[in-house]
Amino acid sequence: MDARRFDTAVYARRLAAAMAATADSGLDGLVITPGEDLRYLLGSRAHTFERLTALILPAGGEPSLVVPRLELASLKGSAVGELGIPVRDWVDGEDPYQLVTAALGGTSAATAVTDSTPALHLLPLAVMLGVLPVLASGVLRELRMIKEECEIDALVQAGAAIDRVHAQVPGLLVPGRTEADVAADISEAIVAEGHSEVAFVIVGSGPHGADPHHGYSDRTLQAGDIVVVDIGGTYEPGYHSDSTRTYSIGEPNDDVAQHYSTLQQAQRAAFDMVRPGVTAAKVDAVARGVLDAAGLAEYFVHRTGHGIGLSVHEEPYIVAGNDLPLAAGMAFSIEPGIYFPGRWGARIEDIVIVTDSGARAVNNRPHDLIVVPVS
Structure with a gap:
């Protein structure tokens, strides 16, 4: 285990709590892009680039991670492997927003995104979903506070x-x-x-x-x-x-x-x-x-x-x-x-x-x- 993160059990508890809070909020899922929220949930120190990296937490399903293939090394040291979270890597020419939408169960999904999600990714995701996501701060704030x-x-x-x-x-x-x-x-x-x-x-x-x-x-x-x-x-x-x-x-x-x-x-x-x-x-x-x-x-x-x-x-x-x-x-x-x-x-x-x-x-x-x- 990387000394720069907590034991894997900590992140397992957090993921479960975040998914329960998502369901309680009436949302279909959360989309967590790199930043403190992703670090909180996975111990990941990935950064935001023009290529989308996102953790998807569907309220009624299993977590998954969408990552550019050339950024797979950014997961090193995180709890992703030990948690057994499926990773869907993608390459230039593929549409990562389709991958996210599919993981959420399709279009019109009521989705929340983290505060740090840049417009570069928020807007294409909104187009693909057919609805504008809300901020996830209301779901995650109690956990992080x-x-x-x-x-x-x-x-x-x-x-x-x-x-x-x-x-x-x-x-x-x-x-x-x-x-x-x-x-x-x-x-x-x-x-x-x-x-x-x-x-x-x-x-x-x-x-x-x-x-x-x-x-x-x-x-x-x-x-x-x-x-x-x-x-x-x-x-x-x-x-x-x-x-x-x-x-x-x-x-x-x-x-x-x-x-x-x-x-x-x-x-x-x-x-x-x-x-x-x-x-x-x-x-x-x-x-x-x-x-x-x-x-x-x-x-x-x-x-x-x-x-x-x-x-x-x-x-x-x-x-x-x-x-x-x-x-x-x-x-x-x-x-x-x-x-x-x-x-x-x-x-x-x-x-x-x-x-x-x-x-x-x-x-x-x-x-x-x-x-x-x-x-």
């Missing part, structure tokens, strides 16, 4: 790995270095601490910290800077870390310290609100309420959190208007932030897992504004 123990273990290991990277950050924030210098060192550390690859690095110093998705630049770090460091990577078998801490190069002034203390309270209040049955919107409202009481609500310009797993951003989203009740096994970020355009910003982010009675954080670095001494 509730993490199994093996997924939780991967997220915990990913969280510990990114914590080890954050522990190194103070030594990198030296006045005179650029954000890009720091980001390069962080990228090396992300891989060195056990991730298979870097997902993203944000080093937002001074006024750049007021841009939540800044990235990094050639700006030189200076004494007095507040620095937002938001980093994440991919941890095998494909689960993600994502954690933000905020640093002060030298002692912060009183206003920064006071506002940051309020942000800590907001992040903690949101964490304490997490438990089964509480809605995602309520967790967002609690964090926002703490900042609002301090007159800082207008400086909190994004949702409180996002789900995480095979994707860095996935459901559930911790945002106003999302009345989804939380359930044990859900994994998401809690990351309120405050951003003062042209001046500075701050964010505190942990990934948490909903337990039967509350929440478990997979990130355990201090939440304080971390002061980096200036020599």
Whole structure:
């Protein structure tokens, strides 16, 4: 078995659950093209090209896979062989959409496709079926949102790995270095601490910290800077870390310290609100309420959190208007932030897992504004 995927039994359970959910939804089948959904169901790392690759899950039949013959090697390492899924390979000149339609039982089949299915494949499939497929997110969302123990273990290991990277950050924030210098060192550390690859690095110093998705630049770090460091990577078998801490190069002034203390309270209040049955919107409202009481609500310009797993951003989203009740096994970020355009910003982010009675954080670095001494 490929070490970059789970045991085959995990994928067998997922396939069975996906097919049952398809039938319960009144659909005739699902068509899963390469992306996180295919990886979730098969452990496959196939990519989307102009030639169609698709897993077909008919509600009343057996799974099958349509793959270009020249892409058969993309199945290596997946659970396809051990699951015994029939593979129908095709060559240029054949019509793969006919193969999919036949596997679904013919035209007019009520079909759902994954969100990542490109129009290049969706439109020809719709023509062949005679109906426009719907999105499969409603069928698969419940499966992917509730993490199994093996997924939780991967997220915990990913969280510990990114914590080890954050522990190194103070030594990198030296006045005179650029954000890009720091980001390069962080990228090396992300891989060195056990991730298979870097997902993203944000080093937002001074006024750049007021841009939540800044990235990094050639700006030189200076004494007095507040620095937002938001980093994440991919941890095998494909689960993600994502954690933000905020640093002060030298002692912060009183206003920064006071506002940051309020942000800590907001992040903690949101964490304490997490438990089964509480809605995602309520967790967002609690964090926002703490900042609002301090007159800082207008400086909190994004949702409180996002789900995480095979994707860095996935459901559930911790945002106003999302009345989804939380359930044990859900994994998401809690990351309120405050951003003062042209001046500075701050964010505190942990990934948490909903337990039967509350929440478990997979990130355990201090939440304080971390002061980096200036020599």
